[in-house]
Amino acid sequence: MSGAIESPATFVKQPVRASKWGEVIETMRRDWMLYAMLAPALIWFLIFMYKPMYGLQIAFKHFSAFKGIEGSEWIGFAHFMTLFHSDQFLRAISNTLVISFYSLILAAPVPILLALMINEVHSKGFRKTVQTVLYLPHFISVVIVAGIVIAFLSPTTGLVNTALRALGLEQVYFLTRPEWFRGIYISSGIWKEAGFDSIIYLAAIMGINPALYESAQVDGATRWQMIWRITVPCILPTIAVLLVIRLGHILEVGYEYIVLLYQPSTYETADVISTYIYRLGLQGARYDLAAAAGIFNAVVALILVLTANKISRRITRTGVF
Amino acid sequence: MAANVSLRNVAKHFGAVKVVDNISLEIEPGEFVVLVGPSGCGKSTTLRLVAGLEQISDGTISIDNRVVNNLAPKDRGVAMVFQNYALYPHLTVRDNISFGLRLGRMSKADIDAEVTRAASILELGPLLDRRPSDLSGGQRQRVAMGRAIVRNPSVFLFDEPLSNLDAKLRTQMRAEIKRLHSRLRNTVIYVTHDQLEAMTLADRIVVMRGGVIEQMGTPKELFDAPVSSFVAGFMGSPPMNLTPCSVVSNGDATSVTLGGTEKLSLPPAAREAINGTEQLTFGVRPEDIRLQPREGTQPINGLVELVEPLGGESLVHVRVGDDLFVMRAEGRTTVESDRPITLHLDMQRIYLFDRKGGRRVYHDMEATS
Numbered sequence: 001m002s003g004a005i006e007s008p009a010t011f012v013k014q015p016v017r018a019s020k021w022g023e024v025i026e027t028m029r030r031d032w033m034l035y036a037m038l039a040p041a042l043i044w045f046l047i048f049m050y051k052p053m054y055g056l057q058i059a060f061k062h063f064s065a066f067k068g069i070e071g072s073e074w075i076g077f078a079h080f081m082t083l084f085h086s087d088q089f090l091r092a093i094s095n096t097l098v099i100s101f102y103s104l105i106l107a108a109p110v111p112i113l114l115a116l117m118i119n120e121v122h123s124k125g126f127r128k129t130v131q132t133v134l135y136l137p138h139f140i141s142v143v144i145v146a147g148i149v150i151a152f153l154s155p156t157t158g159l160v161n162t163a164l165r166a167l168g169l170e171q172v173y174f175l176t177r178p179e180w181f182r183g184i185y186i187s188s189g190i191w192k193e194a195g196f197d198s199i200i201y202l203a204a205i206m207g208i209n210p211a212l213y214e215s216a217q218v219d220g221a222t223r224w225q226m227i228w229r230i231t232v233p234c235i236l237p238t239i240a241v242l243l244v245i246r247l248g249h250i251l252e253v254g255y256e257y258i259v260l261l262y263q264p265s266t267y268e269t270a271d272v273i274s275t276y277i278y279r280l281g282l283q284g285a286r287y288d289l290a291a292a293a294g295i296f297n298a299v300v301a302l303i304l305v306l307t308a309n310k311i312s313r314r315i316t317r318t319g320v321f
Numbered sequence: 322m323a324a325n326v327s328l329r330n331v332a333k334h335f336g337a338v339k340v341v342d343n344i345s346l347e348i349e350p351g352e353f354v355v356l357v358g359p360s361g362c363g364k365s366t367t368l369r370l371v372a373g374l375e376q377i378s379d380g381t382i383s384i385d386n387r388v389v390n391n392l393a394p395k396d397r398g399v400a401m402v403f404q405n406y407a408l409y410p411h412l413t414v415r416d417n418i419s420f421g422l423r424l425g426r427m428s429k430a431d432i433d434a435e436v437t438r439a440a441s442i443l444e445l446g447p448l449l450d451r452r453p454s455d456l457s458g459g460q461r462q463r464v465a466m467g468r469a470i471v472r473n474p475s476v477f478l479f480d481e482p483l484s485n486l487d488a489k490l491r492t493q494m495r496a497e498i499k500r501l502h503s504r505l506r507n508t509v510i511y512v513t514h515d516q517l518e519a520m521t522l523a524d525r526i527v528v529m530r531g532g533v534i535e536q537m538g539t540p541k542e543l544f545d546a547p548v549s550s551f552v553a554g555f556m557g558s559p560p561m562n563l564t565p566c567s568v569v570s571n572g573d574a575t576s577v578t579l580g581g582t583e584k585l586s587l588p589p590a591a592r593e594a595i596n597g598t599e600q601l602t603f604g605v606r607p608e609d610i611r612l613q614p615r616e617g618t619q620p621i622n623g624l625v626e627l628v629e630p631l632g633g634e635s636l637v638h639v640r641v642g643d644d645l646f647v648m649r650a651e652g653r654t655t656v657e658s659d660r661p662i663t664l665h666l667d668m669q670r671i672y673l674f675d676r677k678g679g680r681r682v683y684h685d686m687e688a689t690s
Contacts, residue, residue, distance in 0.1 A: 211407035214374050219421030219472070220395030229420075233411040 059295050063288035072288075079292035089293060092276035095269060100250040102186055108243060110194040112235075115201035116227055134195025142192075146260035149188050150175065175261060178269040185261060185270070204238040205231055244312040248305035251297055273297045323350035323508045324385035324398060324475030326371065331380035333366055340366045342532035343380070348525075353502050353509045357519040357555070358529035364512045365480055367529070371510060372401050372478050385475055400469035401478040405485060406461045408453040408468075415449040418467045439467040442501070459490045466501065479511040483518060495521055516556050520544070528552050548681055550602050550674040559607050559636060564644040565676060566603040568595060577603055577673075580642020583621035588668060594683035595673060601682070604672035607636070610648035611665045612656070618665035621646075625662050628654070639664055 028035055054069070059079055061072040083089045114134060121127040137145070153174040155161050161171040174180045212230050221229065255274035262270035273293060281290025309321060326348040333341040341363045348354050356364040369375045371382060373394035382389050389397045408417050416423075418439055422432045440446045443463045453461055462482060469477055479498070483491045499522055502509055513519055519526045520540045527537040528551075536548045540556075547553035553561040566577040569584070575592040576584045587595075595601065611618060623641035628650075635650045639662055648664060650656055673683040 209405060209407065211403045211405055212409060215401065215403060215407040215468075216420070216424075217374065218372060218394040218399065218401045219468075220393075220424050225424060230409065233409070236411065 056291060056295060058288045059291035061288060063291075079289050080296065082289060083293055083296065088271070089273075089276060091268070092271050092273045096251055096253050096272040096274075098269075099182055099185065099253050099272060102182060103189065103253075104243075104246055104250065106186055107190045107194065108246060110190050111197035112201050112239060114194055114198040115205055115235075116231060118198065118202055119205045119231070120223065120227075131195075134198065136195070137192045138196035140192065142254075142257045143260060145188060145192055146257060149184065149261065153184065176263065176265045178266045181262065181266045181270045185258065189257070200242065201235060201238060204235040208234045240315050241312055244308040244315075247311075248308035249301070250304060251301045322473075322475055323506055325350050325383075326476055326508060326510065327381075327383040327386075328367070328371070329381045329383075331367070331370060331382060332378045333363075333370055333375060334378045339532050341370065344529075344532075344534050345380075346527060346534065346537070348508060348510065350508055351506045353511065353522060353524045354527060355511045355513060355519040355523035355525075356527050356529060357513055357516060358535070359514060359555075362529040363532040364514075364529045368401075368478050368480055368510060368512045371397075371476070372399055373397050374401075398475040399478055400472040400474035400476075401480065402462075402465045402469050402482045404481040406453070406465040408461055408464055410453055413450050413452055414445060414456070414464050414467075417453065417464055418445075418449075418471055420468065421472050435471040436467075439470040442470060442504070443467050443497075457490075458486050459494055462486065462494055463497070466498075470501075470505070474507065476508045476510065479509065481513055482511075484513070484515070491518075498522060517558055520556070526556075528555060546681075546684065546686060547672070550604065550679040550681075553604050553672060553674070553681075557606060559647045561604045561606050561672065562610075562644075562646045563602050563604045563674075564646075566601050568599050568601060577601065579603060579621060580623070580644040582642050583623075585619045585621065585666065585668065587673075588685070590685060591671075591673060591683045596682075598675060598682060600676040602674040602676050602679070604674060605646075605666050606670065607647045607649045609667040609670040610646060611667070612648075612650060612654075612662075614665045615667070617667055617669045619668050620663045620665050622661065622663050625656055625658050625660050628656055628658055637662075 058069055058072065060074060060076060061069070062075045062078075063069070063072045067073075118127060118130060118134075121130060140148075152158050153160055155171050155173040160174070164171055172180070174184060208231065212234070213226055216226050216230055251273060253272045253274060255272070255278050258270055258272060258275050259278060262275065274297070277290045277293045277297070280286045280293065284290075326346075328344060328346040330343050330345055331341060332339065332343050344363075344367065346354075356367060358364050366375060370377050371384075373389065373392060377390060384397055384399070409420065412420065415436055418436050419432045422435060427435075436449070440449060443466060445460075445463055445467055448456060448460060448464070453464065456464065462485075465482070482498075483494050486494060495518060498511075502522075511518075511522060523540055525537060526540055526543050528535045528543065530551055536543060536552045538546075543552060543556050547556060547561075550563055554563050564579060566579055569576050569578060574586060575595070576586045578584050614620065621641055623639040623646065625637060626640045626645065627638040629636040629638070630652065633652045635652055635654045635656070637648050637650050637654070637656050639646045639648065641664075646664060656662065669685050671684070672681060674680065675682050
């Protein structure tokens with residue numbers, strides 16, 4: 001009896017499974033051009049993101065270049081313990097959090113304000129000029145931006161110090177003073193990226209139904225009231241999503257720009273996790289310890305991204321994944 | 322409080338394009354005027370000029386005997402209901418309705434009283450704490466009307482308010498707007514491209530075409546005495562049958578040929594009216610074509626192309642030579658497609674239009690009065 005029941009079930013299941021795979025193969029055959037276009041990105045991820053993960057095990061080993069990854073001995077969480085007993089690493093975590101927090105608080109509103117202001121410009125020509133001027137810095141390499149900042153703040157020929165001298169004030173070597181570093185880093189970052197970041201807010205503003213403004217105009221709303229009572233609330237979901245995404249990246253302070261600007265005298269406020277890993281791994285050849293710091297950074301970042309995504313889903317009903 | 326609205330030689334140009342071209346219109350206090358016409362005829366622009374959302378290029382607009390050309394929309398005493406409702410998505414129904422009042426810094430007690438009054442008129446009470454995304458199309462439209470009502474305007478402006486609703490809801494909302502006007506008796510200027518809405522709602526209809534007023538009058542006047550083939554073809558559902566015809570004179574008798582083969586003798590008054598014009602457009606409403614002969618009818622022969630049963634009645638599409646005629650028949654008509662048929666046209670109710678300018682040259686006004 002049971003055999004009579006089982007056999008048709010097995011008979012039914014097999015063709016379904018076969019047809020699913022058949023469907024996948026058929027889709028790939030049909031859309032091979034799309035898959036071909038996807039391939040370079042996939043290969044890049046495999047080579048530069050997934051393959052190096054094999055090397056992550058050195059974070060738990062006493063790595064020796066002569067013994068190789070496989071031959072090096074396991075030492076468990078010893079490197080992590082070393083890191084957490086290192087003042088430099090704890091300082092790097094603290095600096096990362098402080099720089100990210102200030103960036104979040106100070107840099108996040110600027111693109112929103114820029115988008116709101118650009119939206120109020122009615123002359124097409126002027127608007128395009130303003131947008132071009134604001135977007136351009138994004139396309140300048142960080143190396144050049146760092147060069148501009150260094151030249152701008154130079155104690156001898158820099159514009160700022162020249163102005164200070166002209167005012168009879170004492171010149172300041174800004175890039176050697178730890179108390180100035182965060183301000184310089186954040187403000188130059190805002191100058192570079194705020195314009196470009198405003199595009200997404202501008203797109204959100206463009207999506208607002210123009211009838212809302214006309215209706216408010218008939219109701220007697222001023223431009224200011226329209227901005228605060230219509231524009232800002234309507235782009236609030238976009239602001240929330242982007243803010244949450246930024247929260248998820250709070251530990252990711254790009255090392256390139258900091259490496260170009262900082263020097264030992266400013267490590268106190270400038271050294272972040274990524275620059276610490278860079279110095280430890282590439283300059284100090286402590287690959288195992290750097291890998292441990294990198295893993296710590298990645299795990300915390302992953303937790304933050306997951307939490308941020310969950311918050312975003314709860315508040316705005318949208319998330320990155 | 323209702324106000325009169327006066328448009329004198331009003332024009333609106335966008336660059337070289339004349340969207341509204343020198344129109345004049347007087348609207349009485351409490352009157353319900355519908356601006357109707359095809360897309361791009363300038364009806365919505367005219368409404369926006371009255372609202373102050375567009376600046377006029379020329380002419381004068383007065384509301385309540387006060388020239389408002391340079392007044393901001395809020396100072397004109399108007400309230401506008403938009404096609405896509407224009408509800409603020411982040412505000413509740415209550416806050417949407419009271420938005421304008423809060424801008425005017427009215428006291429909370431007064432705002433609450435106004436919102437309650439509007440909600441009771443429009444039966445929005447249970448929806449006051451919901452957001453627009455939680456409402457149906459009809460409910461959203463009622464909220465939009467509520468927002469207009471609380472402003473206590475002298476003039477209500479409606480810009481195609483029902484065009485986003487489905488047919489059933491549109492009929493329902495049409496009745497609600499009519500009831501609302503009967504109750505509040507404010508002056509209403511209502512824009513639509515739907516002639517049915519215009520016919521059912523208006524005290525007076527203004528038909529626009531190419532930025533100018535083609536004709537204005539009561540729905541009955543426009544239906545019975547269209548001044549042009551354009552108005553004749555626009556008003557009525559289904560619209561008037563309009564077909565080019567050639568005039569044949571034979572001694573005292575004058576006839577027109579339809580579809581290349583069917584001849585109809587014109588009444589003596591028509592002969593005088595056309596006064597030798599040969600290029601005419603013949604018009605007859607579907608209601609004035611019958612299946613059985615009556616006094617004053619003349620027959621034409623054709624082939625039934627399509628029968629559209631609408632329940633209470635059926636629309637019969639008949640091919641007569643190159644022309645197509647639509648007539649109304651009983652709902653239970655036995656007429657079938659692809660069968661020959663004889664139509665009987667009520668010659669007392671026909672229309673003749675000059676084919677060049679489209680102006681009406683003949684209609685027996687006594688027959689339709």
